[in-house]
Amino acid sequence: MGAEAYADYRRAIHAPATVHAMCEDYRAGLGPDRAADDADRAAGRRIGCPVLFAWSERGDMVDLYGDPAAIWRDWADDVRAASIPSGHHMAEEAPAELAALLGDFLAG
Numbered sequence: 001m002g003a004e005a006y007a008d009y010r011r012a013i014h015a016p017a018t019v020h021a022m023c024e025d026y027r028a029g030l031g032p033d034r035a036a037d038d039a040d041r042a043a044g045r046r047i048g049c050p051v052l053f054a055w056s057e058r059g060d061m062v063d064l065y066g067d068p069a070a071i072w073r074d075w076a077d078d079v080r081a082a083s084i085p086s087g088h089h090m091a092e093e094a095p096a097e098l099a100a101l102l103g104d105f106l107a108g
Contacts (some may be wrong), residue, residue: 001092047076052105
C-alpha cells in the first residue's frame with residue numbers, strides 16, 4: 001500500500017464520520033440495496049451494459065463463492081472478470097495491474 005497511503009488510511013479510520021460512513025455502506029448492503037436487488041430480480045431486470053468484475057487474489061472471494069464472477073453472470077450477459085494480484089486494497093497494492101485491466105475494459 002505504501003507508507004503515505006497507509007498513513008492516510010490510518011488517519012481516516014480514526015475520524016468518527018468516516019467510520020460511520022463505512023458502517024452505513026455495509027448496512028445499506030443488507031437493507032435497502034438488498035431490497036432493490038430483490039425487486040429487480042422479481043421484475044426480471046438485468047444489467048444491460050458490459051460489467052467488469054475484479055477481485056483480489058489474496059482475498060476470500062474464491063473461497064466463499066468458487067467462481068465469484070458467476071454472481072454477476074446471474075445479473076448480466078456481458079461480464080468480464082479478472083483477479084488482481086493483491087489483497088483488499090487492490091488500487092494501492094497493484095495499481096499498474098488494475099489500471100491495465102480498467103484501460104482494456106474501457107477501450108472496449
